Amino acid sequence: MLDRVTQTDNTAPDPIHPTAEIHPTAIVAPGARIGAGCRIGPWCTVGPDAVLAEGVVLTSHVIVEGHAEIGEKVQVSPFATIGLAPQDLKYRGEPTRVVIGARTMIREHATVHRGSIGGHGITTVGADCLLMVNAHVGHDCTLDHHVILANNVMLGGHVEIADTVFVGGGAAIHQFVRIGRQVVVGGMSGVEADIIPFGAVMGNRARLTGLNLIGLKRRGFPRSQIHTLRAAYRSLFRTAGVFQDRVDITEASFGEDPVVQEILAFIRADSRRGLCRAGRELLDEEEGAEAAA
Template identity: 45%
Template sequence: MPTQIHPTAFVEDGAQLGTDVTIGPFCHVSANAVIGDGCSLHSHAVVTGHTSVGRNSVLFPHATLGCSPQVIGFESTPDSRLEVGENCTFREYATAHAGMPKFGGLTKVGDHCYIMIGAHIAHDNVIGNHVVMANNVSLAGHIEVGDHVWFGGLAAVHQFSRIGRNAFVGGGAIVVEDIIPFGSVVGNHAKLSGLNMVGLKRRGFDKSQLMQIRSAYKAVFFGDGLFKERLAKAAADFADQPLAMELISFIQAGGDRPICKPA
């Protein structure tokens, strides 16, 4: 099916549209936008700035991608960019902003992400694949989110935070510390409530893998001695167990950054 552009849509000269693209009523696509094959923009959706959208992605009414960062005094520049992967969905009023050149200039969203109503991805975020953000989730700038992370509605995350893959952030959580891979956090301020066992089982982790993750979790957060001592001991004890070491190495890589711990 050929690309379809509604008569009321405004597609600027220079915009690159793939095949089978649908641009609905009153949409705006800027001159430097790149829209992949099979994408669909519902009414009033906006793709602006230096933004690329991967194939088969969908923007619902009033979703807006590629605006400049919400930084006072920032002036738009070609070095400020947004990349959205394939098969992503942005529901009504969801937003993702471009990056700041002084930090590399790129905000990136992976493949198969589902961004629900009113959710916001700020500048310089790096979002993994298969990430789900429920209604009105708000991510500040410079956040790293691993694959298969789920955010409950109204959760908010402080800038420069890291969230490991397969983590779960409960609805309304206020996250001001890093979240380990496989962890589950709730509350204001968010604390670890355990591991995301439901999500891990749904994604096919077997019993031996779950045991490996659980053992490392207990050793790091509930063993004897100071936290840094437990972390060092766990790194030695689990050196040959890759999933355990993923959890441990994530904490080590953060250096002095605070990490969400159990209450």
């Protein structure tokens, strides 16, 4: 049974909304702010700098620590942790942050660490994301909206993931990797380089296998634009010559298409990890997949 409880600090207005429900075994530190309709279940721990927006549900045995901001209607399953210190030996307890967007679901044993002074000082998970069982989001990562991390996905520090990306179970993403929007990463892949928007990768070490054609079709991209994207992809990754020359040729041929321009801008942006390319052993497989599509 959930009860309404108050904090012990009587010198300041009660920051727990009257409609919040907190189990008697939960510990909510003085200073934490708990929004309307929140439900904090058995054996949860909420630290003094945490902010829970309206309708947040901490099912049971959840730890929220540090400067953590959790958006509206976020649901957190048992034994997940949010805002614990980064796994960075240079960290000395600085007041870094973690922010979780609205309606995101964080499943059992998932971990989201707060940022570090050596990075952005903040770890961000966007709205409507799903972190499945045992997923790990390292310090200073930035996930945009509608990102799905399947079971046991591991993100090293400083990883950047754009909107509507799916990362398959057991995949490991190297620190500082950038992943463009609407990418699909195959399960058990080891990703050590940046992935262009709309790409599909798999393998250890991961290589481009083509475009995320299924995702493009599901999200309503017109057939004409998909054909343009495929032609641009072949120009970039399936032709001979110096890669920078191929980038320039692709822009001259297809640069008027805004989606192609997005890929070219991603390629030209600063990168610490380089670009994920198509492996030679995958070229014949990719050709067959594109022909079937």
